[in-house]
Amino acid sequence: MAVQINPSILSADFARLADEAEAVKGADWLHVDVMDNHFVPNLTLGVPIVESLSRATDTPLDCHLMIEDPDRWAPQYVEAGAGSVTFHAEAAAAPVRLAREIRAKGARASMALKPATPIEPYEDLLPELDMLLIMTVEPGFGGQAFLDIMLPKIRRTRELISRHGLQMWLQVDGGVSAETIERCAEAGADVFVAGSAVYGTEDPAATVRALRAQAERVTAGAAWACGH
Numbered sequence: 158m159a160v161q162i163n164p165s166i167l168s169a170d171f172a173r174l175a176d177e178a179e180a181v182k183g184a185d186w187l188h189v190d191v192m193d194n195h196f197v198p199n200l201t202l203g204v205p206i207v208e209s210l211s212r213a214t215d216t217p218l219d220c221h222l223m224i225e226d227p228d229r230w231a232p233q234y235v236e237a238g239a240g241s242v243t244f245h246a247e248a249a250a251a252p253v254r255l256a257r258e259i260r261a262k263g264a265r266a267s268m269a270l271k272p273a274t275p276i277e278p279y280e281d282l283l284p285e286l287d288m289l290l291i292m293t294v295e296p297g298f299g300g301q302a303f304l305d306i307m308l309p310k311i312r313r314t315r316e317l318i319s320r321h322g323l324q325m326w327l328q329v330d331g332g333v334s335a336e337t338i339e340r341c342a343e344a345g346a347d348v349f350v351a352g353s354a355v356y357g358t359e360d361p362a363a364t365v366r367a368l369r370a371q372a373e374r375v376t377a378g379a380a381w382a383c384g385h
């Protein structure tokens with residue numbers, strides 16, 4: 158699978174989460190933004206809601222933990238039903254141990270980098286991860302403008318993944334839309350989170366399909382996309 162589109166429920170109606178999951182049927186994953194009002198200046202949802210949501214939808218949950226002390230909390234999101242759990246490099250005390258624990262519990266392990274965090278110090282950790290998330294906004298809120306200055310980091314990360322011969326996914330999150338998705342795909346991203354660009358439209362499922370088609374047109378010829 159070369160391209161994946163993960164709608165973010167941060168832009169959905171939190172009182173109707175099961176319906177909002179249904180509204181993006183056909184999406185690869187549902188992106189669930191967990192914010193604790195400490196790591197980021199916003200508060201969203203936690204383990205009990207992830208547990209309910211995982212029972213309410215067949216779409217697998219991609220939990221993005223914008224929280225302090227993920228070493229303590231991330232395993233609980235796997236137990237709650239998340240298929241993929243992303244912790245922040247800036248918050249994890251022992252990222253290798255945490256990634257191994259997430260995998261051992263049966264989920265995909267992923268690590269996120271805020272815009273000011275470089276990929277280079279984490280090069281040797283890449284084999285421990287199933288996905289790397291590059292934030293293309295400062296984490297904390299939906300609906301922010303895409304940061305073009307992150308494109309070189311996406312490119313450098315794709316090169317590192319290729320150089321190490323890894324099959325891991327490269328996710329971008331923040332300001333991804335019809336206007337920006339092609340730039341991300343050209344730089345080497347293959348998993349795209351989109352919140353406002355999906356839930357802000359009349360037909361969110363059709364928007365997911367359109368975004369996927371746009372990204373697929375770009376990645377079709379990319380050497381790194383072969384064999385996905």
Ligand SMILES: O=C(CO)[C@H](O)[C@H](O)COP(=O)(O)O
Pocket residue numbers: 165167168188190221223294295296297298299300301330331332333350351352353354
């Ligand atoms: O992690 C996030 C914010 O911290 C969200 O996933 C992201 O912002 C999605 O919203 P949008 O597509 O509207 O930017």
Ligand SMILES: [Fe+2]
Pocket residue numbers: 165188189190221330350
């Ligand atoms: Fe997110």
